[in-house]
Amino acid sequence: MLGGWRVTDPTPVSEVPLDYRYAFGGHYSLPDGDALANTLYYPDNPAGRGWLPSRADYKRVSSEVARYLKPDLNAVTQLPAPQLEDPDWLVTSPFDRPAPAGFGPIAPWWEPRVSYQGTFDEYWKTQRLPYWPEDFDYRFHHSAPADLVAPDYLRGDELMILTNCLANSQAIMVGDRQRFRHRTRLPGIALQALTEHASGQRGNTPLALDSVVIDLDHEDVSLTWRALFPLDDPLKQVRIRRTPLAALSSTGGARHVG
Template sequence: MDVENHSPFPHMVIEKATTKGRFFDVVIVAGSFTLAHGQPVLAMDEQMPIQCVDRYVGAPESTPFLEETHLVVGKQRTDVHVLGHARPVDGKPATHWPIGVRVGPLTKTAQVTGLRAWHWTPLRGWHLTKPEPTTAVPLHAGMAYGGAVRRARYRGPATDDIHDAQAFDTYQPNPVGRGYVGDAELDRAQFYLAPQIEDVQKPLRDIRERLAPVCFGPVPRWNPQRARHAGTYDDAWRAEHFPYLPPDFDFAFYQSAQPDLIANGWLKGNEPITLIGCDATGRIDTQLPDIQLLALLTDNNGLTQPVQMRLDTVTIDLDAQCVQLVWRRAVPKEWGLRKVMLAAIPAGPAQRGAEQPIHIHRGHSSPAEVANG
């Protein structure tokens, strides 16, 4: 594949299969930009690479999900991920503070706290301790409501080394969180960690209360939010469709953002960004860059067609003080893609809405009709 990249951003072209053995050439471009209050986001001198693997805090099976690979066939909408730590104003230790994120039409708010736990006393019963002052709270799922509790029959020296799924009562929406205690009898001498990110409108009030996790980073593939779109993998699939995706696979599976950080279509560039309570300045106001990616695609017959790359992932990294944008386009193999020419052009006026999604289906005759990205 011949690629001429006239943008300052790294690119990659990969091959991906979907249902019924249908293959796509997927063109991916990732651009990294500085993040600062009151200043336009500018392309970084040293660009971040395309993310080729999933990234976790530690072991994938037991620690929070931090960043998803960019190597997917496509998305039907723009995902917004917020990574890193929220920090109080001026960096001074605080017990709690509100945070908010706005990217174009998408908004999400929460409250973060310092370390706190459920504690039992004769006078108050189970109650939350006062949050400890802190200078940073991670915004990943490990700080949100959730967790896993070892079942009673698997406690003790004889069974402590058993780590199979049946040994734990797991809160499926977020197994790596904190605060979930299940239905087992509680040890009154023990402190039980409580979530440090919560919905301002629905604060935690009871140790047995079960809440929706509140976090800002990506959702892993095995999470029910995404797994329900994965399709049916049964004997019929194995006999007729293996190793490809099942016929009832829904491409919404590839949306990895929190539900309230998934756009209704694709963002386009120039959308406003507001971050509150996320760094020591207290507030960052800026906007997505005035850039869109254009691709000129040439097939085996020499036919060239311009297509707009889809901006399908926006990642705000608070610790690195940068914004990474991922543009993507999937071209059916039968189109015969031979050459790609990439260029960055002005996005135009700020967009308050977003382009409507196009659903993947069979029978595309040109890359302009390619769905999903």
């Protein structure tokens, strides 16, 4: 584009969905055929907007796909700009390469998750299937954006502050700007799995709180606890016991640490 790219002046809006379709990214496809093979997409966010492929990006698709897409994409002079951005990495051109700004889960076939799944080659088919590849990285299971991944398991009574996420929140002033802030706290409980195995062995395993999902539309919070159990001694029965964290703290109860 002669003269280069610029972002036009924004139009005020009352709200923007926290949806990756409004963050930087995008995809372009042939009109028919195998959808994936005939699609050129931004690996970190195929659902987004504001992206145009570079010369290097075209190398990720067949020459037929590149030859079909190039003329139309080279003629593009205007694109919808992303409405969700990292304030420290604002988009100024469709050839920028920022990490998408978002809060939702990252699909397993998007970057960076897909790079963590390892190598599914002939060796994996003959020597490892149905298990993960030897170079599998457990970060593949992190569906949250990198800046929302906790360094350790959550305790379960953490304070949560949501700013400008709920219209019915408390209005506060931050400098010369009005903000809407909602404060809440996780329920403060711990879960244990009381198990009986096929061998007859019984156990009491603390569960690790490793996922918190906030649904703004329905104004609820979902928590997921997990634990690992051996495959060679299958579970016969599982009962879940809930204990207030305050009770565990007063008695020195154990916490799951790995």
